[in-house]
Amino acid sequence: MKIPEFGGGIYPPHYKELTHSLPIKEAGLPQRVVLPLSQHAGAPAIAVVRKGDYVRTGQVIGEPQGRISAYLHSSVSGRVVDIVPRPHPVINRPVLSVIIESDGKDAREEQVKTHWDYFRYSPGDIRKVIETAGVVGMGGAAFPTHVKLAPPSEIDTLILNGCECEPYITSDDRLMQEYSKEIVEGMKLFMFILNVHKGLIVIEDNKEEAIDIINQIVFNEPNISVVRVKTHYPQGSEKQLIKAVLNRTVPSGKLPFHVGVVVQNVATSYAVHQAVVRANPLISRVVSVTASESIRRRLHRPGNYLVRIGMTLSDLLAQCEYEPQPDDRVVCGGPMMGVSQYTLSVPVIKGTSGVVLLEGIPYYEHYPCIKCGRCVSVCPMGLMPNMLSVYAEAELWQKAKEFYPQDCTECGCCSYVCPAKRPIVQHIKLAKE
Ligand code: SF4
Ligand code: SF4
Incomplete structure (x- = not known):
């Protein structure tokens, strides 16, 4: 039978061998969790707890506002110690977050009704x-x-x-x-x-x-x-x-x-x-913690961990016995679409599938487009990334708009193949804004 395929795209090495055979293990209970009120598409949730409140594991701490929004629950039991803007692993600015100090008891919110039937x-x-x-x-x-x-x-x-x-x-x-x-x-x-x-x-x-x-x-x-x-x-x-x-x-x-x-x-x-x-709200998720080859000897416990939402990367990586070095890059998500972090105080959120440790890359000059067309041939959305990149770089936003920047899924294929090392995705993100 013919194997189904789509047009464009790339075939990067998989690099999954470090963790693909490691069974899911529960990460230890964090002492403190940072729960951004915005960890979903749409409007942020509104906090329904106050500083000083005692909360149980699974208790609602944020309620949705508007049609596209989501509830947020505490992932530990303990005391709300602050509600302040904190760095976020995806959004490039501090986001209002509920910070909870765990009492170590993991006292669950009273079980709500299951709907197995x-x-x-x-x-x-x-x-x-x-x-x-x-x-x-x-x-x-x-x-x-x-x-x-x-x-x-x-x-x-x-x-x-x-x-x-x-x-x-x-x-x-x-x-x-x-x-x-x-x-x-x-x-x-x-x-x-x-x-x-x-x-x-x-x-x-x-x-x-x-x-x-x-x-x-x-x-x-x-x-x-x-x-x-x-x-x-x-x-x-x-x-x-x-x-x-x-x-x-x-x-x-x-x-x-x-x-x-x-x-x-x-x-x-x-x-x-x-x-x-099971009547369990979303308070944890499986996260792969893995590394590129040269960093593996400094990551002693790679794996697939069931992590409480809100656990900071510094706590998670400490449990994984990672020995950091200043040049390492810590990426939330995969290397193609993930976001490189500037601080390990950001938390695991509902959308964090992995934490990947990669070598630091030297600063690359990027060069003018040589019109090789490689980015066009790999773009799975059938766009012209070269034109988007050139117009965005020149800040000709109206011209860029003619090339459908809103259809770009930010997959990164164009940047991956560009011999002129142009930051095409970054240019397109700007054009989208
Ligand atoms: S990042 Fe956007 S423009 Fe580049 S290949 Fe992917 S969809 Fe196409
Ligand atoms: S791959 Fe780079 S150099 Fe080649 S056409 Fe695209 S933007 Fe230009």
Whole structure:
């Protein structure tokens, strides 16, 4: 059978060998957590606790405002010691955050009702459970899941994204290997809410173990199948995934539901299962902690850790027995789309799939575009990154606008191949603003 593919893209080395066979372990309880009120797409949550309040693990500390927003829960029990702006791992400015000092007891909020028999409820009721649990897309975009599960038009296919195409990161791979039943149950929940009868679990062919395990689980599921795709970056990007497996093109400025599709990540599916069947709000996630080859000897305990949301990178890396050196770069997310951090006081948030330690790179001069066209040939969105880069550099914003900067997914393929070392993605980010 022909393996489905999308146009453009690149084939970077995977670098997943350090952590892909390491089982998920629980990271120790942090002494202090930093919980930004904005760790999802849309409007920040509003704090509903005050300095000095005692909170329990799983208690709501932030409520959504507006349609696109999300609940936030305390990930430890203890005292709120401050609510102040703090550095954020993704947003390039301090963000209002609730800081909680743990009492070490991990005293849980009183158990709320489980909905293991979800099929007895209406889809709207179950969507509300997911909303109240604060579940957001955990593949990086952190779009509130309950909003994605209420598309304005009819959906015929649900795609569960198990591609994890970013080099180094293995958190989704481990989840698929160790919690496959929960992931498939979560997928059935999505299909129930969306009233969809076709579900595809898409996994790249560098995750053979996960493919085998999930295939065994869905063997008797007539509406769910596993699609094995070639390892190809950025396969996990929604629009590329839809093109590859369904040969549907999401038009410029449109979203997957415009072509009858909803895409959810496997980690989100696991979180939804936990929320609905186990009545657990989103207070932890699996994070790969890994490093490039030259740093591995200074990272003594790499792995895939179940980390409480809000744990700072400095605490997490200390538990992983990392010996830092001034030139190391600490990246939240993968090396292609992740963000290099200037301080380790930033926390793990709902969208943090990995913490990758990379060598410092010398400062590169970048050069004028030599019109080689490589960036155009790899752009999976069919854009002209060279033109966007040249116009943005010259601050000719109106000209840049003619080349659809808003369609750029910031995948980084263009910068990766550019022989003139042009910071194309950074230019495009500016043009978007
Ligand atoms: S222009 Fe955007 S979408 Fe195209 S390759 Fe560059 S970063 Fe990716
Ligand atoms: S890859 Fe770099 S040098 Fe080549 S066309 Fe694109 S921007 Fe210009």
